Amino acid sequence: MYEEIFQIVPEPCLVVKPGGDIVASNAAAATILNKAGVDTSGSVFALFDRADMADALRRAAGSSIWVPAAATMTAGSLTGLRQHVRMRGLRVANGQPQVLMVIRKDAPNAFKEHTDLISKLNAQLAEQTRLRSDLQKSVDKERYLHGELIHRVKNNLALLSSLIRHQSRTEDSDAARRALDSIGLRVRSIALVHQLLDKNQSLEVLNAGELIKELCELMNDSVLPEKVTLDADVAALDLHNEDATSLCLLINELMTNAIKHAFKGRDSGRIELRFAKNGVEKMELRIRDDGGGIVESETSETARGMTIINALASNLNGELKQHSGNGTEWTLIFHPREFGQLAAE
Known part of the structure; x- marks a missing residue:
């Protein structure tokens, strides 16, 4: 009888009906069925995808030669594995058609291959987690050092500003005092940027609205x-600290010029400052006074100040325009810098 030979064959073998019912299984096949959680007296379609196996079973039932097939396993931990089998019709005493199915010999190792792959993926995931942790530690350290640098620069600028004010008070020359006061105001304008960065624990992004309001209070x-x-x-727009520094200095220069030259012969006046978006990607600064406008004879006297103003506008990659008539109006339109990775986090 085939049963005796069937049980000693080392390859996993099943005897099944053309409809898929399992008639018998040898020890090797029983191991696969147990791993897949399929009853040894159940249906082969519980082990293999019906769409892959049904037609091959029908063809093999009427064949005296081996019929090769490939089917996807659909049970338990073996789900998704593609398995090769060979089948042929089997003659039995009762005359009912049956099929001998031989599963590829290494099928019992399929579960081990599956678990080995999972172990490999887990090891790769652990390594990626470690690398991500190391990277985060490096980023945190860089953020700390950057923040510490901002704090120290802020303190150094405050000290420098105090020294300039002290020196200005001790000068006998009016020209020297004016020069020192002008330098001191520029230093304090730069210091405002670092004060806000330190206050908000930000590395390179600050709110232009808050900054310009602080500057206006300083000027006032x-x-x-x-x-x-x-x-x-002033609109509450985010700015890169480099843009903020240049913008702060530019506002300082333009307002100082207006205060010095716009209101000669008058004891009152008005300065308007506007800062807002210009379109989708650009920003616009406007400073206007209601003074007497720019006088040609004053051009040479303010040449040095204009050099600074143009340099700051260039640093902002902006277009600076001046218009006179019932006062003087300055307009700067610029494309702000993008924020870096540390700022984004």
């Missing part, structure tokens, strides 16, 4: 005449 307390009013309307 230090150089703005009592009867000259400053009207500021």
Whole structure:
């Protein structure tokens, strides 16, 4: 009888009906069925995908030669594995058609291959997790050092500003005092940027609205005449600290020029400052006074200041325009810098 030979064959073998019912299985096949959680008296379609196996079973039932087939396993931990089998019709005493199915010899190792792959993927995932952790530690360290640098620069600028003010008070020359006061105001304008970065624990991004309002308060307390009013309307836009520094200095220069030259012969005046988006990607600064406009004879006297103004506008990659008529208006339109990786985080 075939049963005796069937049981000693080392390859996994099943005897099944053309409809898929399992009639018998040898020890090697029983191992696969157990791993897949399929009853040894159940259906072969619980082990293999019916669409892959049904037609091959019908063809093999009427064949005296081996019929090769490939089917996807659909049970338990073996789900998804593609398995090669060979089948042929089997003559039995009762005359009912049956099929001898031989599964590829290495099928019992399929589960081991599956678990080995999972182990390999887990090892790769652990390595990626370790690398990500190391990278995060490096980023955190860089953020800390950058923040510490901002804090120290802020303190150094405050010290420098104090030294300049002290030196200005001890000077006998009016020209020297004016020069020192002008330098001191520029230093304090730069210091505002670092104060806000330190205050908000930010590495390179700050709010332009908050910065310009702080600058307006500084100008109002230090150089703005009592009867000259400053009207500021500033949008809360994020700026890179390099743009913020140049913008702060530019506002300082333009407002200082207006205070010095626009209101000669008058004891009152008005300065308007506007900062907002211009389109989708650009920003716009406008500073306007209601003074007497630019006088040609003053051009040579303000040449040095204009050199600074043009350099700052260039640093912002902006287009600076000036218009005179019932006062002087300066307009700067620029494309702000993008923020870096540390800022994005």
